[in-house]
Amino acid sequence: MLNTQSVYSDKVHRLFLPTKVLGYLAMTLVLFIWSSFALSIRTIDGSSLTIADVALLRFMVPAILLAPWAIKHLRVIKTIKAVDIALILLGGIPFVFLAALGAKSVPTAYVGTILAGTPAVFVAIIGAVFFAQIMSKKRWFALFMILVGVVVMMLSEQQLLSLKDPSGLGFLFAASACWAIFAITLKRVNLKPITVVIILSYCSGFIMLVLISSGMVDSELGHFSLQQALPFIAIQGVGIGVVxxxxFSYAINQLGAEQASVLGSLSPAITALLAVPVLGESLSLFIGCGIGITIIGVILSHRC
Structure with missing residues (x-):
């Protein structure tokens, strides 16, 4: 009897181990895609495309790829309140534009750390102010650690003096706030990830087409080649929009939401490291320490 149970246990272990490994592999891919988002946002200013062009690709590519599933999710989308749709869309065009405007004048490490680390702070502030949520001292300490990490990162006098426009930091924090509202809304309405992608892609894609065709935003549409647009199609459209x-949803299912979120907090470090060979940026002691403190704060906030 014991031998039979042992054999059965071994079979179960072999059966479930691959799925967990696949979960880690999926999360590793997510981390590199998230880091690539910050890197690609940083390169818009030196490319032949404008922010509007990249935003259009960001939303239209997944809209085309997910077209076969759009009608199936339309019934669910119709039941969502208009105000919730509007709040979800803050994670679309406003987030992309604010992130891109901020990335114009700050190091890539700032982009990755602020966009990945500080939304948790804004979520806490919004929850306390608008929903009267009470948080433990441990959670407040974790959020304080995140802010300390960002401040330490910005203490590098050389980096601060090199900023072309300090308002870039303001744009990044505004983008972080938009993402926090987006995240809070998703948690409240409880939608499937593919439904969220369809809402973002079709609504934001349509709005971008209107803005570009009316001349309300600068665009070079028709004046750049497919080769020039391909990196943004791959990273922003296919990578961020779909893959x-x-x-990330698969990783959550295999590893659990907490473990996947903790692994996701490594994104700023990967972004900063990739920016060295890809964009030729330097990694100062202050930036390295700041990223480290922020990551610790994010991990602690997920465990509180």
Whole structure:
């Protein structure tokens, strides 16, 4: 009897181990895609495309790829309140534009750390102010650690003096706030990831087409080649728009939400490290320490 149980246990272990490994692999892919988002946002200013062009690709590519599933999710989308749709859309065009405007004048490490680390702070503030949520001292300490990490990162006098426009930091924090509202809304309405992607892609894509065709935003549409647009199609459209969402959802299912979120907090470090060979940026002691403190704060906030 014991031998039979042992054999059965070994079979179960072999059966479930691959799925967990796949979960880690999926999360690794997500981390590199998230880091690539910050890197690609940083390169818009030196490319032939404008922010509006990149935003259009960001939303239209997944809209086209997910077209076969759009009608199936339309019934669910119709039941969502208009105000919730509007709040979800803050994670679309406003987030992309604010992130891109901020990335114009700050190091990539700032982009990755602020966008990945500080939304947790804004979520806490919004929850306390608007929903009267009471948080433990441990959670407040974790959020304080995140802010300390960002401040330490910005203490590098050389980096601060090199900023072309300090308002870039303001744009990044505004983008972080938009993402926090987006995240809070998703938690409240409880939608499937693919439904969220369809809402973002079709609504934001349509709005971008209107803004570009009316001349309300600068665009070079028709004046850049497919080769020039391909990196943004791959990273922003396919990577962020489709692959990252699906892989992150899969990782949550295999590893659990807490473990997946903790692994996701490594994104700023990967972004900063990739910026050295890809964009030729330097990694100062202050930036390294700041990223480290922020990551610790994010991990602690997920465990509180």
């Amino acid at each position: 990252a969402t699906i892989c």
